[in-house]
Amino acid sequence: DMDLDAITEYSALHPKPSGLILQYGTAGFRTKAEHLDHVMFRMGLLAVLRSKQTKSTIGVMVTASHNPEEDNGVKLVDPLGEMLAPSWEEHATCLANAEEQDMPRVLMDISVKAAVNLQQDAFIVIGRDTRPTSEKLSQSVIDGVTALEGQFHDYGLVTTPQLHYMVYCRNTSGQYGEATLEGYYQKLSKAFMELTKQTLCSEDEYRSVKVDCANGIGALKLKEMEHYVSQGLSVQLFNDGTKGKLNHLCGADFVKSHQKPPQGMEMKSNERCCSFDGDADRIVYHYLDVDGHFHLIDGDKIATLISSFLKELLLEIGESLNIGVVQTAYANGSSTRYLEEVMKVPVYCTKTGVKHLHHKAQEFDIGVYFEANGHGTVLFSKAAETKIRQLTKELEDEKRKAAAKMLENVIDLFNQAAGDAISDMLVIEAILMLKDLTIQQWDALYMDLPNRQLKVKVADRQVISTTDAERQVVTPPGLQEAINDLVKKYKLSRAFVRPSGTEDVVRVYAEADSQENADSLARAVSF
Numbered sequence: 001d002m003d004l005d006a007i008t009e010y011s012a013l014h015p016k017p018s019g020l021i022l023q024y025g026t027a028g029f030r031t032k033a034e035h036l037d038h039v040m041f042r043m044g045l046l047a048v049l050r051s052k053q054t055k056s057t058i059g060v061m062v063t064a065s066h067n068p069e070e071d072n073g074v075k076l077v078d079p080l081g082e083m084l085a086p087s088w089e090e091h092a093t094c095l096a097n098a099e100e101q102d103m104p105r106v107l108m109d110i111s112v113k114a115a116v117n118l119q120q121d122a123f124i125v126i127g128r129d130t131r132p133t134s135e136k137l138s139q140s141v142i143d144g145v146t147a148l149e150g151q152f153h154d155y156g157l158v159t160t161p162q163l164h165y166m167v168y169c170r171n172t173s174g175q176y177g178e179a180t181l182e183g184y185y186q187k188l189s190k191a192f193m194e195l196t197k198q199t200l201c202s203e204d205e206y207r208s209v210k211v212d213c214a215n216g217i218g219a220l221k222l223k224e225m226e227h228y229v230s231q232g233l234s235v236q237l238f239n240d241g242t243k244g245k246l247n248h249l250c251g252a253d254f255v256k257s258h259q260k261p262p263q264g265m266e267m268k269s270n271e272r273c274c275s276f277d278g279d280a281d282r283i284v285y286h287y288l289d290v291d292g293h294f295h296l297i298d299g300d301k302i303a304t305l306i307s308s309f310l311k312e313l314l315l316e317i318g319e320s321l322n323i324g325v326v327q328t329a330y331a332n333g334s335s336t337r338y339l340e341e342v343m344k345v346p347v348y349c350t351k352t353g354v355k356h357l358h359h360k361a362q363e364f365d366i367g368v369y370f371e372a373n374g375h376g377t378v379l380f381s382k383a384a385e386t387k388i389r390q391l392t393k394e395l396e397d398e399k400r401k402a403a404a405k406m407l408e409n410v411i412d413l414f415n416q417a418a419g420d421a422i423s424d425m426l427v428i429e430a431i432l433m434l435k436d437l438t439i440q441q442w443d444a445l446y447m448d449l450p451n452r453q454l455k456v457k458v459a460d461r462q463v464i465s466t467t468d469a470e471r472q473v474v475t476p477p478g479l480q481e482a483i484n485d486l487v488k489k490y491k492l493s494r495a496f497v498r499p500s501g502t503e504d505v506v507r508v509y510a511e512a513d514s515q516e517n518a519d520s521l522a523r524a525v526s527f
């Protein structure tokens with residue numbers, strides 16, 4: 001049974017400020033770090049229950065990704081490295097919001113409702129980003145785990161996708177890889193080196209990439225990884241956290257939303273650059289052209305490059321596995337058109353938030369998913385993976401065999417648990433080398449439609465509800481008709497609104513034939 005007195009005693013060391021209400025949203029709990037101590041303790045408790053219920057290792061990641069340095073957050077990672085199941089998101093919200101004296105009872109209720117066998121062992125793995133508050137907050141998670149007598153391993157400083165990887169490895173008895181940082185670096189670098197070893201590219205600039213690390217954890221982990229891949233790729237780090245502030249005027253989120261270069265990075269024309277976000281689960285590429293104009297290569301163009309590479313490989317292998325590309329409503333209209341009409345791959349749209357994309361991508365032999373903001377990966381079904389590994393041994397035709405081997409390495413290089421900036425970067429670098437593509441050539445696959453995103457503060461953002469993967473408004477009545485009327489006034493236009501899952505705002509998105517028109521449509525929709 002649960003020792004409720006002991007839990008009450010432990011909990012008193014992590015008291016909840018009364019009246020504070022938080023929600024387990026798309027990205028777990030996220031707010032000012034000073035409000036989170038009790039949440040961390042309670043998520044430690046909850047992770048133990050989830051671990052007992054699933055008889056698996058559960059992950060707890062302390063990070064607020066691209067948010068300002070003063071914020072922090074926490075996310076639970078489910079057994080296969082996936083986001084926490086929705087019914088448990090509700091449990092998390094209830095537990096975090098229970099007033100101090102009610103907390104042990106709420107904890108009991110969850111354990112009864114979810115039919116948790118309290119006799120079962122529990123094992124939790126914990127990771128954190130580089131925020132100044134993260135170490136202490138992860139200690140509070142550990143206190144929660146210990147209060148319920150769970151076992152744990154603290155990985156300390158890791159990227160979010162590295163923690164997802166650890167959870168996945170531990171729950172698949174080491175088949176996916178070894179659950180250590182060393183194991184992660186070895187798995188990825190081996191695949192990368194094998195994939196690129198036959199490229200005969202002598203020009204140095206092709207093989208070096210500049211990385212804006214958002215002054216976050218990505219810098220530390222790329223430094224650790226550097227020597228594993230240095231034979232094939234030189235990585236130049238900027239915004240490595242030694243000078244600047246986390247996510248301040250740099251990083252993937254800044255670059256994508258402001259559509260301009262990060263500060264703190266020397267960019268010469270036509271040099272290949274990329275930006276990670278604060279916990280290294282997002283990546284976007286960018287460069288300056290000879291006229292000094294900034295070009296952003298976002299998640300949509302990343303998905304396009306990867307899909308076309310995979311399609312060519314499958315053609316060469318001569319195996320018919322199905323590919324599906326999963327996007328959200330924020331995907332640039334040009335990317336969707338290019339994928340469907342030029343590349344002839346089926347494209348699906350889901351609600352915002354990687355759990356929706358990840359889930360949809362699992363329906364295909366090869367599921368490519370990316371949010372426009374650069375969060376994504378490629379999933380391979382077990383059957384597809386087995387088939388490809390088998391072909392690398394059975395095929396006799398040398399060309400087909402080589403293509404199968406390449407695909408096998410691509411499988412190993414993609415993080416199957418979560419979108420991963422380091423892993424995605426290595427895949428992209430490998431593809432560019434193999435296809436001998438410059439960043440400009442990649443960029444020229446299609447032209448993005450000019451677009452604009454705006455945030456609108458409203459009294460209650462929940463009055464807006466949507467359907468059709470958030471592309472159509474249901475309530476309030478009349479709003480969708482008003483948007484339709486505005487959209488009709490512009491060429492190549494599209495617009496939608498939805499309540500944010502991570503901020504107290506309504507997001508407006510518009511695209512049109514010119515930047516001026518996209519701006520003006522977005523503004524018109526905002527009113």
Ligand code: NG1
Binds near residue numbers: 352354499
């Ligand atoms: P919200 O705030 O629900 O729009 C944002 C991003 C998502 C996702 C989550 C989680 C946009 C438009 N939205 O969600 O793509 O990354 O944060 O971090 O970029």
Ligand code: ZN
Binds near residue numbers: 065066160279281282
């Ligand atoms: Zn992130």
